Amino acid sequence: xxxxxxxxxFFMKYMAGNRNPKVLPDRKHIACIGDSIxxxxxxxxxxxxxxxxxxxxxxxxxYQVINYGVSGRTLQDEGDMPYTADRIFKRxxxxxxxxxxxxxxxNDAKSYNWNRDRYERxxxxxxxxxxxxxxxxxxxxxxxxxxxxxxxxxxxxxxxxADNIDSQITDIVTRTAEKLGLQVIxxxxxxxxxxxWFADGVHPNAxxxxxxxxxxxENIKEAI
Numbered sequence: 001x002x003x004x005x006x007x008x009x010f011f012m013k014y015m016a017g018n019r020n021p022k023v024l025p026d027r028k029h030i031a032c033i034g035d036s037i038x039x040x041x042x043x044x045x046x047x048x049x050x051x052x053x054x055x056x057x058x059x060x061x062x063y064q065v066i067n068y069g070v071s072g073r074t075l076q077d078e079g080d081m082p083y084t085a086d087r088i089f090k091r092x093x094x095x096x097x098x099x100x101x102x103x104x105x106x107n108d109a110k111s112y113n114w115n116r117d118r119y120e121r122x123x124x125x126x127x128x129x130x131x132x133x134x135x136x137x138x139x140x141x142x143x144x145x146x147x148x149x150x151x152x153x154x155x156x157x158x159x160x161x162a163d164n165i166d167s168q169i170t171d172i173v174t175r176t177a178e179k180l181g182l183q184v185i186x187x188x189x190x191x192x193x194x195x196x197w198f199a200d201g202v203h204p205n206a207x208x209x210x211x212x213x214x215x216x217x218e219n220i221k222e223a224i
Contacts, residue, residue: 024064027064028063028064029064029096030065030101031068032052032067032100033092033100034069035104036072037144037204042202042208042209047067050067053209054212058213059220068092074104074113075108080110100140101142102126104126108164109164110161116168120176123172124176124180131182140223141183143173143184143186145187147160151201158202191208197211
């Protein structure tokens with residue numbers, strides 16, 4: 001295995017995420033499904049600096065925003081680290097949140113994971129698992145943020161092929177949301193002009209997480 005992939009997997013294992021988030025009673029719940037961008041790898045997993053924490057601050061204590069992000073995970077079951085193979089996937093379904101925010105695709109954009117047709121097909125299947133929950137939650141898809149080249153190497157880190165996000169994933173997520181009649185939040189467009197919002201070009205820093213949270217809050221007003 002290539003050394004870059006080994007380093008990347010070590011990082012993702014180290015920054016794996018909260019394995020069993022506690023669901024608090026007597027609140028409305030917003031569950032956030034995703035990878036390391038959702039988990040908060042750019043702020044070293046510090047809960048108070050994740051976009052979920054900032055989002056909860058903005059929308060208030062009536063809600064609990066739950067972080068179901070797991071670093072390194074792909075949407076595609078054929079990816080190297082599929083989200084559905086992690087026990088947190090079932091936990092995210094079992095919590096039966098009022099709102100689900102779904103954002104997976106950045107790790108799918110790696111060359112050895114990427115398959116356009118498969119990603120689109122499996123995205124719909126994955127999203128329907130949440131749409132079809134018996135509590136009828138509001139499901140919102142989010143286009144992943146833009147990935148920026150590393151200032152020293154000039155390439156995007158973690159073997160992510162940015163063009164797969166730029167020209168394909170953005171369209172697929174939007175098209176899938178339209179097909180299923182779901183709201184979509186375009187974090188790619190919102191972050192495109194702001195490389196300073198990222199710790200390493202891929203993972204948002206505290207400033208970026210706050211900006212992302214503010215944008216999400218603005219766009220989910222009608223859903224909560």
